[in-house]
Amino acid sequence: MTPDKRIIAAVYHLSKDLGKHFKLQDINLQIANGEFVFLVGPSGAGKSTLLRMMYMDDYPASGQVVVGKFVSTRMRRKTIPNLRRKIGIIFQDFRLLEDRTVFENIALAMKVTGTGMGEIKRQMTEILTRVGLYHKRYDYPPALSGGEQQRVAIARAIANRPAVLLADEPTGNLDPAATKNILELLFKINAGGTAVLMATHDIDLVKSFGQRIIYLEEGRIVRDKEMIYVGDIRDRIDQSKVSRRAEMLSDHEITDGGKE
Amino acid sequence: MTPDKRIIAAVYHLSKDLGKHFKLQDINLQIANGEFVFLVGPSGAGKSTLLRMMYMDDYPASGQVVVGKFVSTRMRRKTIPNLRRKIGIIFQDFRLLEDRTVFENIALAMKVTGTGMGEIKRQMTEILTRVGLYHKRYDYPPALSGGEQQRVAIARAIANRPAVLLADEPTGNLDPAATKNILELLFKINAGGTAVLMATHDIDLVKSFGQRIIYLEEGRIVRDKEMIYVGDIRDRIDQSKVSRRAEMLSDHEITDGGKE
Amino acid sequence: MKFNQFRYIIDESVGMLRRRMAANLIAVVIMGLSLLILAAFLLVTLNISGVIEKTSKETRVFIYLEDGTGEEVSREIYSRGMGIEEVEEVVFISRDEALANFRQALGEESDLLDALEGNPLPDAYRLKLKPGYIRSKVMERIAAQAAEWPGVEEVRYGRKWFERGEKLVRGFYIVDLALGLIVFLSVIFVISNTVRLTILNRRRAIDIMKLVGATNAYIQVPFIIEGALQGMVSSLLAGVLLFTLFQVAGRYIPGLVFIRTDAVSGFVVFCAALGALGSFSAMRRHLKL
């Protein structure tokens, strides 16, 4: 491993029952600083639920989630905002404030980190241009198309240049061209040092990029495959195509000691 | 043309400005009884807006929408519910009632048409099984995954066996296997005589089925291509691969007399 | 089909009431308290104006006769008195009767009268006016008229007190009207805004129901029923609270009168109608159904 391969986000032995018909079972995963990981699985596999645990909107029944210096088992309620300001989240259902313009929605995420209005205005043009919504900046979400709303959600998540980006199905409402654009944007952000965990059900889409893919099915990780890195992160190459799950676990045990 | 090729839904010279940056311009299309049509276009092309005009949640500034015996220019507010009970709508953002269970959400659409509770219960099992949500029938939408919510929306739309089904991006939150299932379900419903207009941005998905595809871009129909019918509707074959737009328009002029 | 529609509208109403229990409770309590205030106001008005009216109804015009007026002249005065259109009753009060009354009225101080030599009071006629004519204008006219009659020494009707009382009643009714109007408008306002908040809260759900083909009736009827029930329960709540207050107050202030039972039931029906109407108009305005 290269020396900068520090773990920025990890889940250890996470289990949780949700309703009568579904549970997350012994989930283990680690994401290195600057890594790009796809989380793939069919509808209802538990992708959104797993992400929700990572931004601590829900807590594991057993096991542990670690994001940066935040540990779910040692977390006080009050520090959750600090965690969320360090990460970016693209929600599957967008979660935009309907009574605020596109500009205000994105600005909100920047304001809460204490960014000044001058700074926000300076950065906004670039962010909005990136997702192709500069001309819609004063529109309200209900007047936007599904794809446009999704791109606002994306813009908001990347506005703070987060250390970790959790993207839940960020291209579900986008046409192939826009999907390509957004993926390129995510890769570019990743190249800037942000670790990205992107949940999607579109296995065909993600296969072509050769990134690491974690397969989730019925609440279990069935495969965690690291493929050859392409694009801007080509410099970090891992030849092993076998499941790295076991290796990563032992890896962790070395650096972090036994957990729980 | 075969004698049963009656027009069940049509749009004539529809134009409408939406906001400063977008307008629908001179849209013309006709859907025959029992036809299956894809409406394809990039994000923001106006697919959802066009569908909205067809279920008369919005009205054209000029031009006309005709669905069954309902004509937008001769429509009274009070008769809109009658129109909506004849058609099924799958909304891009699902539009489920969050304080009602899956069962109640679907039952609502059946109740408004005057279906008795006994009948509703009898049909519900089949409908829910078709979309794979029978075990989730007493759950509330916020406890469902994105894909599950989408399937509830689909189930609600097809519950009344509508004459026309307007489906806005019905597979955006579904994995490839579920997408295939749902498309097969839509084809089956179509085979039962329901005309289907399905909006999607996934051009690759729809190409493979060989159905008629209407291409929408920046508020204009740029191509209206009827391809060889496959599957259950194989019996209706149209060899012409050129745009049928002109032909359909003149077709209409014969059966309906000049409009406007 | 018609029957099913009807059944589902009922189902829908029951379901809505059940689901929105908490919101309904809040609305009912807010409206109940507003109505309590309106009703309390009515009750206070009723009691105060009752007291004042009763007092002013007891106002009489006294015609004092000259000392030594003969029987004939006296009878003449009686018939003249009865001849006045607004007069209902003329009663003769002898000087002895008058002294006895005066003694009684003085109460503890009556021993003062023991010092009297003989009876200084004159005979008198007491004129009772027909209800509705007990106004200072009428009294003044009658007094002026009667003062001219032969054998009449003086005519009195407690002008100062009566005029003051009359002014008070008039003032009371005006303040009453102003306050009543304000409270009434407030109650209407509170009800219609409670309904409005409800509808704004349910806007998304209503839109969805419209999109799946629900008729206006299907959407409106549950709200109207809800509004009517809210109005009814609120007014009952107000009634019960007011009655409790009335009982407590009655223990300390004797002679209080409660609102009549038929007025109470009228109030309940009125509030139910108000609630239904509030729902209906709020929906007209905010839903563009």
Next chain:
Amino acid sequence: MKFNQFRYIIDESVGMLRRRMAANLIAVVIMGLSLLILAAFLLVTLNISGVIEKTSKETRVFIYLEDGTGEEVSREIYSRGMGIEEVEEVVFISRDEALANFRQALGEESDLLDALEGNPLPDAYRLKLKPGYIRSKVMERIAAQAAEWPGVEEVRYGRKWFERGEKLVRGFYIVDLALGLIVFLSVIFVISNTVRLTILNRRRAIDIMKLVGATNAYIQVPFIIEGALQGMVSSLLAGVLLFTLFQVAGRYIPGLVFIRTDAVSGFVVFCAALGALGSFSAMRRHLKL
């Protein structure tokens, strides 16, 4: 960074107030009317109890002297009267003075006194009690005591009227307390529920803000400011309405007293605090921040 955070909390508050203008107006009017009722109630209490207190403060104990009581005995009675702990003042009222007063009190009927032969009234001492001792128990004791003194014929203090007035005051205060408590609780209830409805309405927005990393302060402060402003504006509204009503009422009922200016500003501050507290506690309960 600290400064920016602060600025954005202010921005957020202003933005929220602007966006929620309509909802705020509704809340302010509902609360304003509730407060109006509370304040009107206070005002009525103030005036009625003022009148009753004033009347009861004017109650005096009269010691009537026997006819022909000498100067020495009279002075003895004076000093005994002054010797009673609860007595503030003892004033001699001669029989002539008393007759003149009586004549004045009788007003129109005073010619009755012309028939008197001489003056039947006795000399008297008028005892004024210290404030706080004007209670029927004290008066009764003093009366019983003074009746035993030599040269005293009788002691009177309008027992019946005074006792009735005292009972009325007591009753009034109890009803007052009960009503005041109910109205006060209602106002608190209305305010906290208005805030609660607001928060329920904004639940989705609040959840989203939390998800993008807004601190509790960032979310709460605008609500608390909103609550405080609502309370303040509502109380001002209530004050203005009440003053208007007061002016109207004052034209018909003379001698009305308005709430003191410092009490009004206290009321405004109190309502602002109430609004802020309502917001805060509603958030504690409903947001689990």
